[in-house]
Amino acid sequence: MTSTLTPGFDTAALLSRSGARVSPAGGFGPAATDIPADAIRLLGGVPANEALPVEHLERAFAATLRDPATSAAALQYSTAPGIEALRDWVAAHEGTSVDRVLVTNGALHGLSLTFAALLDPGDVVAVESPTFPLTLRLLGHYGAQPVPVPVSREGLDLDSFEQRLRAGLRPKLLYLIPDFQNPTGTTLSPADRDRAVALGERYGFVVVSDNPYRDLRFAGEMVPDLNLDSDATVRVNTFSKTLGPGLRLGWLAAPPWLLPALTRLRANTDQHSALLTQTAVARLLHTPDVFDTVVTDARALYRERATALTDALRAELSDAVEFDDPEGGIFLWARATDPDVDLAAVRLRAQSLGTDFALGRYFDPEGAIHYTDRFRLGFSNIAPEDLRTAVSRIAAAFASH
Structure with a gap:
């Protein structure tokens, strides 16, 4: 089918600044x-x-739709934070309280909500260099200005970052992939995780841990994630790398001061993640030893x-x-x-x-x-x-x- 523009129809004037913006x-x-x-x-x-886990998910979805207690209910509307059974599991997995958990449509959605809640056009965001290109594109969507912090096999160069902070750099947030960083594969040391959060508390920025590969360690020792007791820490994660990206299911764990803004933004866009998917995945996760x-x-x-x-x-x-x-x-x-x-x-x-x-x-x-x-x-x-x-x-x- 061939499409032609109506003569005199000014499409450039109709696009919003956000819709017209193409991030370089x-x-x-x-x-x-x-x-x-x-x-x-x-x-x-x-x-x-x-x-x-195709067979486990097949059983979980089938059981959800067969169970009179969940069948029709799982096809109804839900609430923005996500269902309690799923948030309970996430809270235990993250070592935090359920009131700090918001269910999302994957990690990129969690990042988008976080950036929408925190960033205005022109805000500075410190990012690892190199880093995940789609996060750079998302930051461009919000008009943020990325500032690189070098990553090497020795870790994140927090010394140079702190020097820039002392000299007056004021980022709104620091974006990190702490475990098996994309693309370098490096893992941030416990000391550097604590130091990054301490710098956030001292200089007034949020540290975002985007950690989708954390559960996929097959050598070495597990490292604790960024400290969620801090008001400066947000964790973003997803089931995409473990249960499957087609589920479009992830989560945020955030401090109490930020949750209302995240929840409001979530409710104003897509209301909630698919309730059937949430219910079936929660059933799988609460089945002993499956995950x-x-x-x-x-x-x-x-x-x-x-x-x-x-x-x-x-x-x-x-x-x-x-x-x-x-x-x-x-x-x-x-x-x-x-x-x-x-x-x-x-x-x-x-x-x-x-x-x-x-x-x-x-x-x-x-x-x-x-x-x-x-x-x-x-x-x-x-x-x-x-x-x-x-x-x-x-x-x-x-x-x-």
Whole structure:
């Protein structure tokens, strides 16, 4: 169907400033072209099909719709914070009280509500550098100005950040991915988590912990999340990486002063998350040992795939790239050791061979300037044999450049 504009109809004047705004930051770069349909794509943060609890969810939804106490009720309207059974589980999982929990449609929705409650156009937001591109796009939507705080294998550079605070920098919030940071895979130390919150309390900004990979640790020791006893801490999380992104279900854990604004904004937009989904997922979560079994199995699967990837990289690209072995999460962050290698050209060649990966430059909050020697490999939804094939193709692409 062909659409034509009515003569004299000024569409530019009709769009709001928000609707017309296109953020220059965010996104993963141009879409791949001329790539085989069956290419191995080491790209997004997609959970493995094998790790998703399909049968458990099938039983939970069926039981919800068969149970006279929940069947029709689960198809009705609900309240903005979410149902008590789900919020009870989240509160226990987060180690906080239920009155600090708000159910959301995933983590990005939780971030959007938080940004809407806190940010005005022009507000400064400190972000890890590199960081998740879609958060940069969301900050652009709210007109915020990102300020980078460098991340390295040694952790977040809080020394330089504190120096800037002392010099007068006043961010509205600090955005962090504390566990298996996207894209670097680093985990923020307990001392740095406490220090970040202390800086927020001292200089009057909120510290947002976006932690979707936290339950997927398959090596090393679990680290406590940011302290929710502080009025400066907000935690955002999701079931997307454990139960499945198609559920569109996550949560916020926030201080009492912020909950009314978050709840009001939630009620004014979509009212509440799907009640049937909330009820069925709560039933699954309250079934003994089910969630623990799901994440335990996922950790084992991702450990196997991370090992397949790192072994293949060492076998085929040991002189060309360097990286740290992942201890959890679903990504590996690698660096090309030859400063003259053009990773964009390597990627194009790899695409022509049937493999794709994410260039590091697109994780730069300053606009695809830095990290030109870095790339991110996602391994969660790729079988070990395909990971080995993909690395062979990437090695061939490196060799040709």
